[in-house]
Amino acid sequence: MKTKELRTLSIDDLLKKNAELREDLFKLRFKHGIRRLENPAKLGVLRKDIARIQTVLAERNQK
Structure with a gap:
């Protein structure tokens, strides 16, 4: 799964x-x-x- 695709998903979906x-x-x-x-x-x-998803989640928590 691409990181760009993951960034379009909501936190619940992630x-x-x-x-x-x-x-x-x-x-x-x-x-x-x-x-x-x-x-x-x-x-x-x-x-x-899994690591990519956790990275995107961490990015969103910092904002």
């Missing part, structure tokens, strides 16, 4: 998206512990998306 991505990351980590993932790079992508 918080919902953050919760969804964290849940997906948890599930993937759990699966990765049990067996091999088809696409292990997805873990990194999810972590970076």
Whole structure:
């Protein structure tokens, strides 16, 4: 997800998206512990998306 797209979302939408991505990351980590993932790079992508959302939220809290 692009940062420009995230900046257009409201704070509530960002918080919902953050919760969804964290849940997906948890599930993937759990699966990765049990067996091999088809696409292990997805873990990194999810972590970076979560970081982008947190950055946008932090920017809005400073204003």
